[in-house]
Amino acid sequence: xxxxxxxxxxxxxxxxxxxxxxxxxxxxxxxxxxxxxxxxxxxxxxxxxxxxxxxxxxxxxxxxxxxxxxxxxxxxxxxxxxxxxxxxxxxxxxxxxxxxxxxxxxxxxxxxxxxxxxxxxxxxxxxxxxxxxxxxxxxxxxxxxxxxxxxxxxxxxxxxxxxxxxxxxxxxxxxxxxxxxxxxxxxxxxxxxxxxxxxxxxxxxxxxxxxxxxxxxxxxxxxxxxxxxxxxxxxxxxxxxxxxxxx
Numbered sequence: 001x002x003x004x005x006x007x008x009x010x011x012x013x014x015x016x017x018x019x020x021x022x023x024x025x026x027x028x029x030x031x032x033x034x035x036x037x038x039x040x041x042x043x044x045x046x047x048x049x050x051x052x053x054x055x056x057x058x059x060x061x062x063x064x065x066x067x068x069x070x071x072x073x074x075x076x077x078x079x080x081x082x083x084x085x086x087x088x089x090x091x092x093x094x095x096x097x098x099x100x101x102x103x104x105x106x107x108x109x110x111x112x113x114x115x116x117x118x119x120x121x122x123x124x125x126x127x128x129x130x131x132x133x134x135x136x137x138x139x140x141x142x143x144x145x146x147x148x149x150x151x152x153x154x155x156x157x158x159x160x161x162x163x164x165x166x167x168x169x170x171x172x173x174x175x176x177x178x179x180x181x182x183x184x185x186x187x188x189x190x191x192x193x194x195x196x197x198x199x200x201x202x203x204x205x206x207x208x209x210x211x212x213x214x215x216x217x218x219x220x221x222x223x224x225x226x227x228x229x230x231x232x233x234x235x236x237x238x239x240x241x242x243x244x245x246x247x
Contacts, residue, residue: 020046020053027059036066054084061093073097081111091115092125105132123152134161141165156197159187163200167208177208195225195232199239212246219243 027042040063046056057080064073074097080087081094092115098108109132116125126144133141142165145158152158163183166176184201191197202218205211219239226232 020049024053024055024059027056027063031059031062034066036063039063040067052083054080054087054090057083058090058093061097065097070097070101074101085114086118088115088118088122091118092122095125096128099128099132102135105135108132109136109138121147123148127152127158130158130161134165137168154186154190156187156191156194159183159190160197160200163187163204167204170208180204181209193225195222195229198222198225199235202239206242206246216243216246219246 023042023046027039027046030036030039030042040060043056043060043063046053047060050056057076061073061076061080064070064076074094077090077094077097080090084090091111095108095111095115098104098111101108109129112125112129112132116122116129119125126148130141130144133144142162145153145162145165148158153162160183163180166180166183170177170180181204184197184204187194187197188201198218199222202215202222205218206215209215219242222239223236226236
């Protein structure tokens with residue numbers, strides 16, 4: 001009789017384990033197809049059985065994020081990060097969620113540095129570290145951008161951030177203003193039809209190079225690129241006013 005009870009007990013454990021694995025596998029597929037509420041439901045079910053399950057914590061954090069439950073997402077990611085300090089995906093996700101909250105840039109940097117140690121050279125981590133460091137105006141922000149592969153560095157958004165870094169430090173070194181201009185020119189070379197890139201370059205040439213003719217030309221290009229974007233009318237009005245002043 002004792003042997004029979006033992007068999008039933010272990011069989012039950014095996015079924016529970018298999019069910020948990022199936023729930024997690026299903027949650028991953030639900031996440032892949034964007035069915036976030038069902039993904040969260042599966043993760044919650046697993047966590048009720050196994051509160052320390054890291055995969056379920058991470059899946060719930062991601063699901064909660066996509067469902068707009070930012071506090072739940074952050075709390076779940078934090079718990080996962082504390083329980084799995086050597087897991088890159090967990091550390092990166094927690095750092096990314098922190099980075100999305102402007103007031104938590106310093107906390108995000110601490111977590112993202114852990115993620116970078118776990119996966120040196122990871123592009124996404126380097127970009128987030130650069131962005132967060134720029135947000136608090138840290139001098140080491142440039143090191144993260146320059147650690148990116150050349151092809152990634154050339155991306156207009158990265159070149160723009162590098163330009164802002166040097167522009168903020170234009171009084172520290174006479175070369176920094178030229179470096180900022182070069183980065184903005186690189187961004188324009190890669191994305192000459194991007195209105196934000198064009199406007200950034202126009203404003204730089206206008207206010208820092210004092211070249212009215214060139215600035216006017218780029219402002220005019222911005223107006224051309226945004227002529228079918230009525231939501232940008234307030235900015236367009238400001239640009240027209242500035243162009244009138246430059247005539």
